Amino acid sequence: MGAADIWLGVLQAATVIAVLVLLYRPLGDYMARVYTGAKDLRVERGIYRLIGVDASSEQTWRAYARSVLAFSVVGLLLLYLLQRVQQVLPLSLGLPAVPEGLAFNTAASFVANTNWQSYSPEQTMGHLVQLAGLAVQNFTSAAVGIAIAIALVRGFARRGSATIGNFWVDLIRGLIRLLLPLAILSALALIEGGVA
Numbered sequence: 001m002g003a004a005d006i007w008l009g010v011l012q013a014a015t016v017i018a019v020l021v022l023l024y025r026p027l028g029d030y031m032a033r034v035y036t037g038a039k040d041l042r043v044e045r046g047i048y049r050l051i052g053v054d055a056s057s058e059q060t061w062r063a064y065a066r067s068v069l070a071f072s073v074v075g076l077l078l079l080y081l082l083q084r085v086q087q088v089l090p091l092s093l094g095l096p097a098v099p100e101g102l103a104f105n106t107a108a109s110f111v112a113n114t115n116w117q118s119y120s121p122e123q124t125m126g127h128l129v130q131l132a133g134l135a136v137q138n139f140t141s142a143a144v145g146i147a148i149a150i151a152l153v154r155g156f157a158r159r160g161s162a163t164i165g166n167f168w169v170d171l172i173r174g175l176i177r178l179l180l181p182l183a184i185l186s187a188l189a190l191i192e193g194g195v196a
Helices: 003-036 042-051 061-084 100-111 127-157 167-192
Strands: none
16 A cells, blocks of 8 residues: 555545534534424324324333334335345346345345345346335435434433333434435435436
8 A cells, every 4th residue: 555545545534524524513403403393394294194103202212112123123024025026026127036045134234224235236136126125224224223323312311201202203304304305415416426
């Protein structure tokens, strides 16, 4: 490794640090408003109604943990199922079902947000499985992780309280108010930069 490589690494690290210094306050303040605000957006209220959640009720840490586990288990099973029935789905590209072990391993890793892959996606999974399965899990598992971090912070801040918020509210707000806008802004930046 030459001196140019070392300087390039230092420059990259300095750029990341500079971006973090510039964004931590506005992004942190925005996240605080997202997770502490009392008002829900219309689309959020519709989703709460659809999934049967009372957004005004808070959960104990046990109920919050059960909600996280239930959401994660359903995500794991749906992703596993998508991979196993791939051959009968549209946009399968004529590919066979993903083998059982690989399907479970992939589903577990994407739900846990480790995204471990021991295959070539284009030769193993069709477009529908990649889009409706892997991409959705990339997005939702990040929202679950953020929700858990928010619950942890609330747990420390509310030491005397029996509740730590509502997982479903934290999840939906994280998806709609945080991750979706960040994804759109990032996509626009990439498009502007010439990435096709």
